[in-house]
Amino acid sequence: MTKVKIRSTTVIGVYHNGEMAVGADGQASMGNTVAKSNVKKIRKLQDGKIVTGFAGSTADAFTLLERFEEKLNAYSNNMKRAAIELAKMWRTDRYLSKLEAMMIVADKSELLIISGTGDVLEPDNQVAAIGSGSNYALSAALALKKHAPHLSAEEMVRESLNIAADICVFTNHNLTIEKPLA
Template sequence: MTKIRSTTVCAVLHNGKIAIGADGQATMGNTVAKSNVKKIRKLQGGKVVIGFAGSTADAFSLMERFEEKLNAHGGNFKRAAIELAKDWRTDRFLRKLEAMMIAASQDEILVISGTGDVLEPDNQIAAIGSGSMYAQSAATALKKHAPHLTAEEMVRESLNIAADICIYTNHNLIIETLD
């Protein structure tokens, strides 16, 4: 079976605004399978936005579970993330899912993984996926040296830099913002 690789997702909280974006590329082996996959979704009537990397089907399963957790916990963002991570780590079905997720609410960003991690990133910048280190490095530099940029501009430029370097990342970007 050909391993599916894809994506770079980046989120930045800057000047009270959150932007999260992802490229649109999905690859199978060394072939681009699709160039316009939507890896960013708004939940809870636009109060929460998530981005995912990894297997698309697995990511959709996790997104549905996260939304269920948000509903079960009255929209409590952090509690829902912790409960999802617990289930992801211990549930026999979920444990096999190959994806990661960045979730953002109005004032915080979390990285959620299948190892049970719920991480609040340093510098209010998070990145996951194959080009994550390029995007995170770029976002960190932009936040430090170009604070006049908006969170959305920082995410866009960071993803473009990642797309210039990472063969599994393209320039078809989708970016969502929260105020």
Template sequence: MEKIKSTTVLGVFHNGKLALGADGQATMGNTVAKSNVKKIRTLAGGKVVAGFAGSTADAFTLIEKFEEKLNTYNGNLRRAAIELVKEWRTDRYLSKLEAMMIVANKEEMLVISGSGDVLEPDSQVAAIGSGSMYAQAAALALKKHAPHLSAEEMVREGLTIAADICIYTNHNFIIASPEE
């Protein structure tokens, strides 16, 4: 049985604002299984946004675990991410999960992986998933050459470029920002 996966998630901090967006496509092998998957979640009463890429069921499990860690550590994003990764790497069940996440609040953005990574991206741009390099390249170019755009506009355009190039990314975007 093939797993349902593939996506593009892009986060951009620009001019003190964050936007995190994802496409809606889930694939099974080389077939579109669903075109409107919601891969962006708001957590902690809207103060944290999270996006995931990889196996859909695995990612849903990890989002729930991350939310538990956020609650345990009073909304401390970095601490919750580090504790999630520790558990993800050492727990027999969790260690088999195949997904990545971008999590952010109004102050910081982190990329989390099951290989033990909790990374704060350079240039305040983070991307994961099959179309991530296209989206990231577009967002970095926009930050440099179109600074008048908002973070949300940069995410939307970065995802659009990725969707135009990557067969595992579609144009059904969800974009969210953490509440102030």
């Protein structure tokens, strides 16, 4: 039996002019078929102060979200410390190391990518993207930051996701965009 690869998503976070926004499309694909078009890949934690976005296996991502929230509680809502501790646990724990997902986490002023290889990345230019259409969305957001600085972070996220959806067959125009609360 051939295992069908579940592919999905484009998630992007942008910090611009003192504003943070994180967004994702809603598509999940199995092979070359759209399995679902309205998946919610953005979650708010800590009463909306932290916004997370995930790409990869949905069940794996929910497991990681739960563990990340536990780390946030354990480290007094220190997002960077919680991210580092999650990445360490993700890499070394036998069960967690098999999970296939990536996460973007953001608060009002900080943006991080967390991967299962133990990486916690602070992206250059304050733009982070993960998922199948990430390179398209990242390129669009970087161009918007450079050539359309009058746009808000939310507008940049929306336009970047729409550009990715126009190009990437694993990304759709059903968008969810959230901003972390202060």
